[in-house]
Amino acid sequence: MNLFSEFDKKVDAIIKKSNGKTLILWGYGYSGQFFEHILNRRGKRIDYIIDNFKDYPSRFCIYTSSILDELDPGKCFVLEAFYEDEESKSVLNRCGYNNNSYLNLITEFFGTEKKILSYYDWFEYLFELDIKAVKHNECGDGTFYSFGNDYSIIKILDEFQFMPEDGFFDFGCGKGGTLLLAEAYCGKLGGVEYDNDLYSIAKKNFQKCGMVNYELFCDDASNIKTELDGYNYFYMYNPFNGDTFIKVIENIEESYRRKPRTITLIYSGVTCHKLVIRNEIFKFTKRIPTEYWNKYTNIYMIG
Structure with a gap:
C-alpha cells in the first residue's frame, strides 16, 4: 500500500501550478522547512524564503515580506506555510498577487483544520491515526515517547x-x-x-x-x-x-x-x-x- 499516494498528488499539483515561475516560500517554521524538504526531493529549487518572525543572520538569505514589493507578481508564485491570516492576504493583494499566483499550503492539504505540515500530520488527517501526542513514560533505562522529526x-x-x-x-x-x-x-x-x-x-x-x-x-x-x-x-x-x-x-x-x-x-x-x-x-x-x-x-x- 502506498501511504503517500494522495499526498504526492497534491504536491504534483502544486509544482505544476508554480512551474516555470520564481518560487517564494513564505514561512520558515516546521511547515516551511518540511515543504522545502519535499521540493528538494523533487529537484525543485526555492528562489526566495520569507519569514517575518525570526531574525536570521544575513548569510541565510531569508527575507521579510517587504521583498515582495520588489518582485514581479506575474513571474512569481508564493507558497504560504502558515495559517492564513488577513495581514498576509493584505500584503499579497497590495503587491499584486491573486489566486493564480499564491496558495496556502496548510489550507491546500488540510482544508480548515489547523495543522502543521508534516508527514505525520498528513497521516493523522487522512487515516485518523494517533502519532504526535507525546507520552512521558520514562521507565528504567527507557526514555519517554517522542515522535521525532x-x-x-x-x-x-x-x-x-x-x-x-x-x-x-x-x-x-x-x-x-x-x-x-x-x-x-x-x-x-x-x-x-x-x-x-x-x-x-x-x-x-x-x-x-x-x-x-x-x-x-x-x-x-x-x-x-x-x-x-x-x-x-x-x-x-x-x-x-x-x-x-x-x-x-x-x-x-x-x-x-x-x-x-x-x-x-x-x-x-x-x-x-x-x-x-x-x-x-x-x-x-x-x-x-x-x-x-x-x-x-x-x-x-x-x-
Whole structure:
C-alpha cells in the first residue's frame, strides 16, 4: 500500500501550478522547512524564503515580506506555510498577487483544520491515526515517547538502496510512525515497544492504514533475540540507555553470528556511540546531518 499516494498528488499539483515561475516560500517554521524538504526531493529549487518572525543572520538569505514589493507578481508564485491570516492576504493583494499566483499550503492539504505540515500530520488527517501526542513514560533505562522529526527519517532512508527482501526493525517503535514512513522502502517491517498503550496504538494505526507485512512485539527490547535474524536494517531514536542498550547491541551482534549478513544500524538522537562500537564488531561508517535535537544520525555496519 502506498501511504503517500494522495499526498504526492497534491504536491504534483502544486509544482505544476508554480512551474516555470520564481518560487517564494513564505514561512520558515516546521511547515516551511518540511515543504522545502519535499521540493528538494523533487529537484525543485526555492528562489526566495520569507519569514517575518525570526531574525536570521544575513548569510541565510531569508527575507521579510517587504521583498515582495520588489518582485514581479506575474513571474512569481508564493507558497504560504502558515495559517492564513488577513495581514498576509493584505500584503499579497497590495503587491499584486491573486489566486493564480499564491496558495496556502496548510489550507491546500488540510482544508480548515489547523495543522502543521508534516508527514505525520498528513497521516493523522487522512487515516485518523494517533502519532504526535507525546507520552512521558520514562521507565528504567527507557526514555519517554517522542515522535521525532519525520522528514529527517525520509532523508535518512533516501541515503540507502533498499531491496524488496530487506527487513527494517525499529527498537522503541512507539506508535509506529517510523515504520509507516519505512513502508515505502522495505518489504518487511518489525518493531518492539515495551509500553503496552503505545504498542496497542501502533497496531491500530497499522490496521487503519491497511498494512499487513509487519510484526510488532510488546516486550523489553533486550528480550528480542532470534526474532532479529529476519532483519538487516535496525533503527533507534534514543529509545533507551544503560544495560538495555548494551544488551540490544549484543543481541544484534549475536544475530549476525547466527546468520551472517550485512547489517546496518541507523541511530538517531545519539547518546551511546561508544557502546555501539565497544566490541569492535559494529563499525561507524557515516554521519548524516538531520533535524533531530542533536542535528545528526550515525550509521554503523557489520559485514
